[in-house]
Amino acid sequence: MIKKKTLTGSCLCGAVQFTLNGPLRPVAACHCSQCRKTSGHYWAATSVARNDLVLTNDTGLRWFDSSDQARRGFCQNCGSSLFWDTRGRDQVSVAAGSLDGASGLKTDRHIFCTDKGDYYDIEPGPQQFDKH
Numbered sequence: 001m002i003k004k005k006t007l008t009g010s011c012l013c014g015a016v017q018f019t020l021n022g023p024l025r026p027v028a029a030c031h032c033s034q035c036r037k038t039s040g041h042y043w044a045a046t047s048v049a050r051n052d053l054v055l056t057n058d059t060g061l062r063w064f065d066s067s068d069q070a071r072r073g074f075c076q077n078c079g080s081s082l083f084w085d086t087r088g089r090d091q092v093s094v095a096a097g098s099l100d101g102a103s104g105l106k107t108d109r110h111i112f113c114t115d116k117g118d119y120y121d122i123e124p125g126p127q128q129f130d131k132h
């Protein structure tokens with residue numbers, strides 16, 4: 001976990017804004033079909049303890065149950081994909097692209113690589129996993 005100063009993030013239109021107060025996990029890039037659909041490419045996210053994710057504006061926030069285990073948070077106004085929340089976990093995934101300014105984070109793994117799209121290559125460096 002990386003200890004960072006407080007970071008802020010938002011959707012594209014600003015109807016969802018939040019602060020991350022706690023340590024953040026390095027970014028994981030998920031290439032599964034659900035993440036590709038929801039993001040339009042692949043989903044890159046850090047994660048933070050549930051209590052350290054503080055919504056400062058949630059007027060646009062809506063949740064979609066993407067499976068029995070997880071739901072995805074997005075802005076109903078502008079469509080930004082923001083959160084991935086698995087039931088029973090104390091961590092919430094937060095889209096790395098939604099963060100404001102320099103995050104100080106690095107991508108340390110690619111997961112569900114066998115499900116990736118055929119139109120791009122995964123850059124060398126971070127570890128690659130077939131599943132997770």
Ligand SMILES: [Zn+2]
Binds near residue numbers: 012014016060076
């Ligand atoms: Zn928005």
Ligand SMILES: [Zn+2]
Binds near residue numbers: 032035
């Ligand atoms: Zn995924």
